[in-house]
Amino acid sequence: MLSRVANSLYWMSRYIERADNTARLVDVSLQLSLDLQHFDEHTLDSHWLPVVQSAGDETLFSALHPIPTSDAVIEFLVFQTENTNSILSSVMLARENARMVRDQIPNEFWEELNRLYLFLRSAGARASFRSDPTQFFQEIKASALHLQGITHATVVRNEGWRFIQAGKYIERADKTSRILDVRHAAFPARGAPGAITQAGALEWAAVLRSCSAWDAYQALHGAEILPAHVADLLLLSEDFPRSVRFSVQQLNTALRRISGVGDESFSNDAEKLSGRLLAELFYGTTDEIFDQGLHTYIDALQTKLNTIGEALFRTYILHAFQQIEDDQIRQQEEQQQQ
Amino acid sequence: MASTTDSPPPFNLSTSGPRPPLFDGYDPDGFFDEMFEADGSVRNHYRKLLHNFKTLSHPDLDTKRRAVDALFLRQGVTFNVYGDSQGTERVFPFDLMPRIIPRHEWEHLEAGLIQRITALNLFLHDIYHEQRILKDGVVPPFYVLSAKHFRREFVNFNVPGDIYIHICGTDLIRGADGTYMVLEDNARCPSGVSYVLENRRAMKRTFSDLFESVGVRSVSSYPADLLNVLRHIAPAGVSDPTVVILTPGPYNSAYFEHASLARQMGIEIVEGRDLVVRDQAVCMRTTKGLRPVHVIYRRIDDDFLDPSVFRSDSALGVAGLVHSYRAGRVSLANSIGTGVADDKVMYYFVPRIIKYYLDQDPIIPNVPTYLASEDKDRAYILDHLGELVVKSANEAGGYGMLMGPQSTAAERASFRERILADPRSYIAQPVVSLSRHPTFVEDNPRALEGRHIDLRPFILYGEKVTVIPGGLTRVALRRGSLVVNSSQGGGSKDTWVLHNGD
Numbered sequence: 001m002l003s004r005v006a007n008s009l010y011w012m013s014r015y016i017e018r019a020d021n022t023a024r025l026v027d028v029s030l031q032l033s034l035d036l037q038h039f040d041e042h043t044l045d046s047h048w049l050p051v052v053q054s055a056g057d058e059t060l061f062s063a064l065h066p067i068p069t070s071d072a073v074i075e076f077l078v079f080q081t082e083n084t085n086s087i088l089s090s091v092m093l094a095r096e097n098a099r100m101v102r103d104q105i106p107n108e109f110w111e112e113l114n115r116l117y118l119f120l121r122s123a124g125a126r127a128s129f130r131s132d133p134t135q136f137f138q139e140i141k142a143s144a145l146h147l148q149g150i151t152h153a154t155v156v157r158n159e160g161w162r163f164i165q166a167g168k169y170i171e172r173a174d175k176t177s178r179i180l181d182v183r184h185a186a187f188p189a190r191g192a193p194g195a196i197t198q199a200g201a202l203e204w205a206a207v208l209r210s211c212s213a214w215d216a217y218q219a220l221h222g223a224e225i226l227p228a229h230v231a232d233l234l235l236l237s238e239d240f241p242r243s244v245r246f247s248v249q250q251l252n253t254a255l256r257r258i259s260g261v262g263d264e265s266f267s268n269d270a271e272k273l274s275g276r277l278l279a280e281l282f283y284g285t286t287d288e289i290f291d292q293g294l295h296t297y298i299d300a301l302q303t304k305l306n307t308i309g310e311a312l313f314r315t316y317i318l319h320a321f322q323q324i325e326d327d328q329i330r331q332q333e334e335q336q337q338q
Numbered sequence: 339m340a341s342t343t344d345s346p347p348p349f350n351l352s353t354s355g356p357r358p359p360l361f362d363g364y365d366p367d368g369f370f371d372e373m374f375e376a377d378g379s380v381r382n383h384y385r386k387l388l389h390n391f392k393t394l395s396h397p398d399l400d401t402k403r404r405a406v407d408a409l410f411l412r413q414g415v416t417f418n419v420y421g422d423s424q425g426t427e428r429v430f431p432f433d434l435m436p437r438i439i440p441r442h443e444w445e446h447l448e449a450g451l452i453q454r455i456t457a458l459n460l461f462l463h464d465i466y467h468e469q470r471i472l473k474d475g476v477v478p479p480f481y482v483l484s485a486k487h488f489r490r491e492f493v494n495f496n497v498p499g500d501i502y503i504h505i506c507g508t509d510l511i512r513g514a515d516g517t518y519m520v521l522e523d524n525a526r527c528p529s530g531v532s533y534v535l536e537n538r539r540a541m542k543r544t545f546s547d548l549f550e551s552v553g554v555r556s557v558s559s560y561p562a563d564l565l566n567v568l569r570h571i572a573p574a575g576v577s578d579p580t581v582v583i584l585t586p587g588p589y590n591s592a593y594f595e596h597a598s599l600a601r602q603m604g605i606e607i608v609e610g611r612d613l614v615v616r617d618q619a620v621c622m623r624t625t626k627g628l629r630p631v632h633v634i635y636r637r638i639d640d641d642f643l644d645p646s647v648f649r650s651d652s653a654l655g656v657a658g659l660v661h662s663y664r665a666g667r668v669s670l671a672n673s674i675g676t677g678v679a680d681d682k683v684m685y686y687f688v689p690r691i692i693k694y695y696l697d698q699d700p701i702i703p704n705v706p707t708y709l710a711s712e713d714k715d716r717a718y719i720l721d722h723l724g725e726l727v728v729k730s731a732n733e734a735g736g737y738g739m740l741m742g743p744q745s746t747a748a749e750r751a752s753f754r755e756r757i758l759a760d761p762r763s764y765i766a767q768p769v770v771s772l773s774r775h776p777t778f779v780e781d782n783p784r785a786l787e788g789r790h791i792d793l794r795p796f797i798l799y800g801e802k803v804t805v806i807p808g809g810l811t812r813v814a815l816r817r818g819s820l821v822v823n824s825s826q827g828g829g830s831k832d833t834w835v836l837h838n839g840d
Contacts, residue, residue, distance in 0.1 A: 118411065332586040
């Protein structure tokens with residue numbers, strides 16, 4: 001497989017996963033804001049700003065929106081193209097990458113991604129968002145699921161598939177950790193959070209809902225919400241498909257299938273680092289995590305995921321990578337197709 | 339005119355009686371109309387289509403049209419707009435009313451196209467070797483040696499299989515009397531074949547019931563035929579060649595086509611930056627290291643192929659590619675230097691070229707042409723600028739053209755200067771009243787109007803020569819316009835070649 005193609009498949013997949021996760025996060029936060037009583041300016045800040053911070057984009061946000069109203073946050077996270085992590089930007093970038101590798105992806109996949117893109121760029125998108133935001137986010141989530149379904153059902157299990165999987169799961173591990181971290185201002189620096197208030201319970205439930213983990217949680221632990229259980233499910237569960245451990249397991253498998261190296265060994269830094277992270281998640285406990293502080297742990301986890309992504313890039317992509325310059329774009333346009 | 343018993347009765351616009359409302363007031367207007375005889379009666383090969391359209395209501399048609407538009411947009415069947423790096427993509431407008439060519443007419447065209455590509459390939463071989471045709475004075479040497487796309491570096495170079503033009507898109511038009519004529523040959527990077535395939539797919543989805551009853555020849559073997567042609571020219575000793583398509587990249591107007599052909603052939607689409615030459619072999623950079631490439635269907639111009647030989651500022655090519663090509667390690671389609679054959683000045687000589695190599699008269703005639711570098715012709719051109727179409731010899735896409743009758747005095751003055759300064763680069767032709775075809779038009783959803791059309795069939799030259807049955811019918815959507823290029827507001831139609839017919 002061409003290195004450039006591998007790169008595009010990987011990022012296409014990451015961006016779709018990113019759009020999906022952002023849609024989940026904004027949707028649940030929006031619903032939660034409706035549950036919060038006494039919604040003054042202060043609670044507004046403390047409700048929405050963490051959502052922006054969880055994506056690591058607060059500097060850009062305050063530059064674009066000096067006054068952090070909920071409308072501003074939603075605009076920033078959903079439609080604003082200046083924010084390269086907004087839902088619209090993610091879908092545009094996913095489509096741009098897909099366009100580069102159209103010959104490698106099923107037609108149905110391209111059609112669906114293109115449909116989502118055209119919908120989000122249309123005037124109807126904003127109208128739909130205003131009249132029924134839940135339905136609007138449902139549309140995006142359903143489209144992301146549709147895309148994953150088409151991928152699962154129709155893509156040949158070749159190298160391209162493995163780059164798609166690697167992109168999807170590294171993004172998901174990162175985003176699940178960020179969603180869990182969204183209330184970190186309320187966490188104690190070290191140790192497990194103590195008794196939680198009713199409002200706190202609503203927020204932890206929102207975290208679970210953002211990861212579509214509410215049903216899984218209830219099946220395991222009943223209706224009582226304990227932060228330790230939430231963290232355990234979202235970070236360490238072996239079986240829950242949106243947990244960090246599950247995602248890293250899938251990432252690790254994809255990386256090893258790409259090189260053909262077995263689990264007992266490794267052939268490059270990406271495999272070494274993902275294998276090590278998987279072992280940490282495998283042998284780790286929530287007690288240990290809360291001992292060092294949940295936020296500190298998640299911060300370190302995100303750094304490790306970034307390092308794996310960089311190692312993957314160095315191993316498979318870098319030698320073919322070259323930034324497109326303006327004169328190259330001009331020459332591409334100028335070629336006469338008769 | 340004999341009508342068979344199972345055909346619907348002849349429909350005559352000029353008589354009263356039931357007429358499909360879509361054709362209310364349809365007027366061939368003195369032009370050659372593809373669907374109607376001069377007396378208003380429908381041509382035989384359009385009868386079944388007409389019969390079917392009679393049963394369609396306006397809402398049916400509206401629904402169908404909207405479905406096709408949505409399909410193309412959703413599938414991204416688009417072209418990029420030249421000079422717009424913002425990624426603006428447009429759907430190439432598609433007209434639901436198909437153009438139909440009966441069997442005998444097609445057989446005539448097919449024979450003419452095969453004759454033409456055969457002669458052009460012999461011509462290219464000759465001018466890159468013995469140059470007999472120049473020595474015999476059939477084509478003045480000056481014209482070949484001064485041609486912009488003549489590649490001196492490849493004189494005496496033997497291309498694989500002696501084939502120069504593997505893929506040719508020849509533009510055909512019909513004049514006022516219905517005679518087919520060749521307008522130009524596109525022998526470098528002809529584009530449009532993906533729209534032939536997409537248009538057909540859309541029509542089959544929209545009018546599934548019609549295809550069987552009308553008996554339309556399939557175009558679906560094109561990708562397989564093209565792949566065979568490319569495999570055929572693999573370097574000696576390579577039994578299972580790796581074939582790739584080389585694209586300028588996603589900002590090129592035809593990128594959709596490059597990607598779509600790659601997908602349908604099951605080959606890689608590569609950009610220059612994906613390739614590198616090692617020990618004379620062209621290799622692509624894969625996740626498993628470098629992998630050799632044997633045949634390249636290139637969709638970039640000669641000038642940009644290899645910065646170490648041609649333009650050194652090319653950011654699209656591969657340094658060392660030409661060296662590898664010369665060493666016989668990689669094959670190219672089309673070959674380097676084929677642009678001589680579609681220089682519009684050379685077009686003037688094609689009938690003589692056919693006569694010289696094949697000892698035959700051309701089956702499809704050229705449009706009458708004047709060469710600005712011939713004194714007598716130039717005088718005529720300059721005296722009649724307001725009546726002629728003046729074309730620059732090496733431009734494509736409707737650029738560098740003067741449409742005499744629609745031109746302003748300033749435009750004519752500017753062309754006069756350009757012609758006098760560089761007569762070698764200009765030809766002129768009388769304005770041809772292109773044939774017209776009933777077409778749905780934007781501002782009149784309830785009726786069809788006549789719009790001018792041309793036809794670009796695609797010819798493949800490999801082990802044998804094949805012509806895709808049909809081709810791209812381009813249509814000038816603006817009322818009265820004769821310019822069909824997509825960049826100038828043109829659209830396209832599906833082209834049906836019939837299995838049978840008269």
